[in-house]
Amino acid sequence: MSLPEIKYCPGTLAEGFDTYSRICLKRVFNGKKVHHVLPYDSPVSNADSDGLFDDSRRHISISGVQEKYLVILKKNKLRLTKEGERGTFILKPIPSFGNRVDQMPANEHLTMQIARQIFGIETAENALIFFRNGDPAYITKRFDIKEDGSKWAQEDFASLAEKTPQTHGEQYKYTGNYLDLFDLMKKYVPAYQIEALKLFKLLMFNYLFSNGDAHLKNFSLLETSMGDSRLSPAYDLLNSRIHVEDSDFALEDGLLPKNLAQGSIEKQFFILAGKAELNEKQVQKIFELLTGNMERVERLILASFLSEKTKRNYLQSYQGKLKRLR
Template sequence: MSLPEFKYDPGTLKEGFDTYSPSTLRNVFDGKKVSHILPYDAPKQNEETNEEFLENRNRFSISGVQEKLSIILDKNKLRLTEEGEQGTHILKPIPIDLKKVEDVPANEHLTMQIAEQIFNINTAPNALIFFKTGEPAYITKRFDVKPEGGKWSKEDFASLAGKTAENAGENFKYDYDYVRLGKLIQKYVPAWRIEIEKFFEVVLFNYLFSNGDAHLKNFALLETVNGDHLLSPMYDLLNTRIHVNDPNFGLSGGLLPDELRSVAYKRSGTPTLADFITFGKEIGIPERRIKKIIEPFAKNYEAVLEMIDRSFMSAASKKGYTIYYNTRRKLFS
């Protein structure tokens, strides 16, 4: 695989850049002049690289199906962490065993940029980056690592719900619904009235952009400089429908318990606008605020399409992404 021709910043997707823009360097790499090309061949390209990546995988503690590697920003160079080092970034190479697998990094990058730039959702700083051999990878800055060293306290919602594989089975992070998840925010976050609106935005965004893997471990509380805990920046946002035949929602209980669903939702398995309003009320948001939050998602259509077009996905995946987005937009009609 060869490196693509760059017309857009592989961070912000803004036009007119053949490498990272100053904005991307500032937000993702602490202002250091980092190359968009890693000093490594992609995994499995040669035995030496495989061994180095294998050692890194064995040290990295973040769980998940998709492969994640620990990266450190050392002066203005990115490299794999060594024994005893705290990584500053997470790298996700192209995974395996998925449809259109080569587009997974660009899909996640695009979806995260849409969330941040168009819908003002707080997301983990991120960019695309490329191996010397041309393969893309997704890179994100760790928001739980303090600039001076050490880590901020972070707790995902599987932990807050008291769910583990040992006490709830292998599907522990999926066996829940979003209303109960919202109730956990009310329980554990003193400033929940503000944070619950952010949560509502993300649930709506995940539906609109076909993220069917938004499970309990993809939401977390993060310690702040004041010592309290708020919703962490969002992470792992991507259009999963392009790669797997997944359900509408990552949690098996769906948006709402069955008794609260509209007739249309019960019949089709697809929520209506009224169901999202019911959802908002159930998690403590006044109806007037719900409608205000929903309003930007009914607009910004052209901005979304422009960003899809500027993404690094293949033409086929861009087309699929657009079709899925347009289909879900019918929620607002």
């Protein structure tokens, strides 16, 4: 694979850039002039790069099925971390499983940009980046690292619910329903009404953009400067239906407990909001926001680094879900 011709910022997807825009550099790379090509070939593309990534993988502690690597920014250069270094970026190359895996980095990047730019969802800062041999990767800035290099406390909802492989089996992170998340937030988040609305918006977004892998470990609480907790920025957002045959919701019981899951999907979201004790007017505003803005979504899809076929599939998937919500 050769390096692509760049016509849109690989960070913000703004038109008229052949590398990262100033806005992207400021948000993602602390204003440093980082190039959109890494000084490595992709993993397993040649023996030298494979060895480097193997070394990096040995000291990473971030969980998840897809292979991830920690990256650090020194001056204007990104590089893999060495033993004892704390990486400030997570790099996700093309994975080794699923359909159309070469599209996964661009898929995640696009979905994260739509969430932030169009629907105002706070997300982890992110961009698309390329290896020397042209393979794409998704790169995201860690939000759990403070400016002084220490860490903010972060706990995902599987841990909050005390669910582990030992207590709930290998599929522990897919157990339960999404109303459970609000019950946990009531217990651990002082500013519940504010943070719960953010969660509700994120759940609607995940449905609308076919993120069927939004399991318990893909939602977290993050320590604040006051020492309490809030909902973390969103991460791991992508249209999973493009890559695997999955259901509308990752959790096995769906949006609600089975005895409450009645009627259309729109009705079920309103039942969820009521059970979570959310403000009705604010919930209605979220519905109006997420079921509008179709033209803006289409423009970002067209500006993305997805293949033309995958752009069409992504748009069709979104339009199908939109009809079900209206």
